[in-house]
Amino acid sequence: RKEVEQDPGPFNVPEGATVAFNCTYSNSASQSFFWYRQDCRKEPKLLMSVYSSGNEDGRFTAQLNRASQYISLLIRDSKLSDSATYLCVVSPGAGNQFYFGTGTSLTVIP
Amino acid sequence: SQTIHQWPATLVQPVGSPLSLECTVEGTSNPNLYWYRQAAGRGLQLLFYSVGIGQISSEVPQNLSASRPQDRQFILSSKKLLLSDSGFYLCAWSPKGQYGYTFGSGTRLTVV
Numbered sequence: 001r002k003e004v005e006q007d008p009g010p011f012n013v014p015e016g017a018t019v020a021f022n023c024t025y026s027n028s029a030s031q032s033f034f035w036y037r038q039d040c041r042k043e044p045k046l047l048m049s050v051y052s053s054g055n056e057d058g059r060f061t062a063q064l065n066r067a068s069q070y071i072s073l074l075i076r077d078s079k080l081s082d083s084a085t086y087l088c089v090v091s092p093g094a095g096n097q098f099y100f101g102t103g104t105s106l107t108v109i110p
Numbered sequence: 111s112q113t114i115h116q117w118p119a120t121l122v123q124p125v126g127s128p129l130s131l132e133c134t135v136e137g138t139s140n141p142n143l144y145w146y147r148q149a150a151g152r153g154l155q156l157l158f159y160s161v162g163i164g165q166i167s168s169e170v171p172q173n174l175s176a177s178r179p180q181d182r183q184f185i186l187s188s189k190k191l192l193l194s195d196s197g198f199y200l201c202a203w204s205p206k207g208q209y210g211y212t213f214g215s216g217t218r219l220t221v222v
Contacts, residue, residue, distance in 0.1 A: 034210060043200055043213035044154070087154070089211075098211060100146075102153035 001026050004090050006101035014109050017078050021104045023088030024070045032091040033064055035073050037084045038103065044087055047073075078108045112137035116201045116214030123221055129174075129188040131217050133201030136182065141203040143184040144211065145176055148198040160184060161206075196221045 006023045013019045025033075033050035048055065050062040050071050061074040071090075075082055088101035116133045123129060135141050145157040156169045158176035166176050173192060177185045184201055198218050202211040 032210075041198075041218070043216045044211075045213070046210055049210065097156070097159070100154040 003027060003099035004088055004101040006088050006104050008102055008104060010105040010107060012107045012109055013078055015078055015080060017108075018074065018076045019078060019106065020072055020074045021086055021088075021106075022070050022072050023090075023101050023104075024068075025088075025090040025099070026069070027090070027092055028066075028069060030069075030090045030092050032098075033062075033071050034089040034091075034098075035060075035062055035071075036087040036089055036100075038087055039084050044100075047086070075106075078106075080108050080110060083107045112203075112212070114201065114203055114212055114214045116217060118217055119215065120218045121220070123191050123219065125193055125221055126190045129186070129191050129195070129219070131186040131199055131201075131219075133184045133186075133214055134182055135203045138203070138205065139181060140206055141182065142206065143178060144202040144204075145184065145186045146200040146202060146213075148200065150197070154200070158186070191221045193221050195219065 004025050011019055035047040036044040037047045038044040048057050048062050050064050052064055054063040059076045063072045085103040085105050087103045089098050091098045113136045142161055144159045146154045147157055148154050158168055160166050160178045163178055174188050198216050200216045201214040204211050
């Protein structure tokens with residue numbers, strides 16, 4: 001079983017739509033969770049950390065459900081510039097190993 | 111502020127040739143350093159990580175090797191490249207005791 005699993009998509013949504021991605025992880029002892037964004041042929045960049053209480057950054061909301069072992073990313077009022085691949089990242093907390101999902105592709109359509 | 115440099119940006123190498131990719135970090139000391147590979151249409155695969163000079167952990171057996179000759183320098187090498195070594199190689203660093211990576215801009219390697 002993979003450490004982290006994501007629906008690869010693609011998700012094609014119109015501008016202004018709300019879209020949500022989920023990511024499941026297998027290690028119940030995982031302690032750190034992140035969402036990264038990767039543009040085509042570029043390096044991944046940290047979008048936001050995911051905290052137990054959930055956190056929001058502008059149009060982006062991240063949530064953690066420890067009981068069901070998944071994290072989610074909600075994007076409201078989608079912009080064309082949100083088109084990218086979104087990577088879910090999970091760490092057991094030892095600081096040395098991060099597990100990446102294969103990414104979910106999002107295309108925002110005019 | 112901390113910055114990470116990775117070069118070259120692109121590389122085309124023949125099968126059987128050697129490889130050397132270099133990564134340096136500035137503005138921090140004693141970072142954790144990582145090499146990842148992303149094959150076309152696939153996820154990130156951790157190749158090596160290092161918690162200090164000369165300390166290398168390998169995650170995937172292969173014909174690649176890594177070295178950390180200085181605190182902020184991480185090198186990925188191969189003596190003989192295979193076609194299957196083609197991919198997008200990413201160096202990353204993270205501070206000790208904290209979480210979250212910062213990636214370099216990557217090297218796109220094509221083995222022909």
